[in-house]
Amino acid sequence: MKLLTAFLIGLIFGTGILIAGMGNPAKVLNFFDIAGTWDPSLIFVMGGALAVTIPGYLLVLGRPKPLFENGFQLPATKLIDKRLVLGSLTFGVGWGIAGFCPGGALPAMGTGRTEVLLFGVALIAGLLLARLLNRAITRPAGAARTA
């Protein structure tokens, strides 16, 4: 049951993304091109999504727990640091290069288009690379040898 609802939620998300145009790099890149072929549609995607999510979360998070679990898993950290800002800026640079964000690319990968699948492979490579680097910088010097 849990997996079926998760599948359906993924399907609603993916269908919404594709209808909205978030899975279409040409449209996404035009949103960022105010000085050129500007297409402001993506403001409406964010607006439509928040118009549902803000009241929806208010209702849901006011309840004691979700239907299938014992509690809500919300991010604990409130820290605003260089990691958050520089990481997000970097993501934005990548997004501006090809017009795919992860949420746009995943449903688009369902078409089986080679370019989108290649984006997916590169995305995973970048993520694993970041994970390795993170392990190297957060582990104190010499810890690798003693462990």
Add this chain to the structure above:
Amino acid sequence: MITEFTPLTSAFGGALVGLSAVLLMALHGRILGATGIVGGLMRFDNASDWALRAALLLGMLAAPTALLLVTGTGPTIDIPVSTPAILLSGVIVGFGTFFGGGCTSGHGICGNARFSRRSITATISFMIGAFVTVFVIRHVIGV
């Protein structure tokens, strides 16, 4: 390449994305973030978490087919950049979203809907990154 301004269909699609985020919180108690789903599938320490993320991903991958079956037309996906650019972009997006702790769905929709200051900061940061990058590529370098 010019694309058509589609405020109504885009808002409708966005509302569906919002609905999926609310449902995931109501049923499973989780933030819906594409980065978290991909990253979580690369970790194998918790079988039930992994299965949940796999089911979410399969649902997303089924979306183009569902759209084709219901409307008769598949999604429009125009890619105006080269394959090397796509690969470079993918690596940078993966790298950035790892350190930024999320992307357009997790921070941009779910986090902002909770008025999380972290997510608002992240959203402003990635928007600036993307606006500047597109400006530089299209109007400074002139590709």
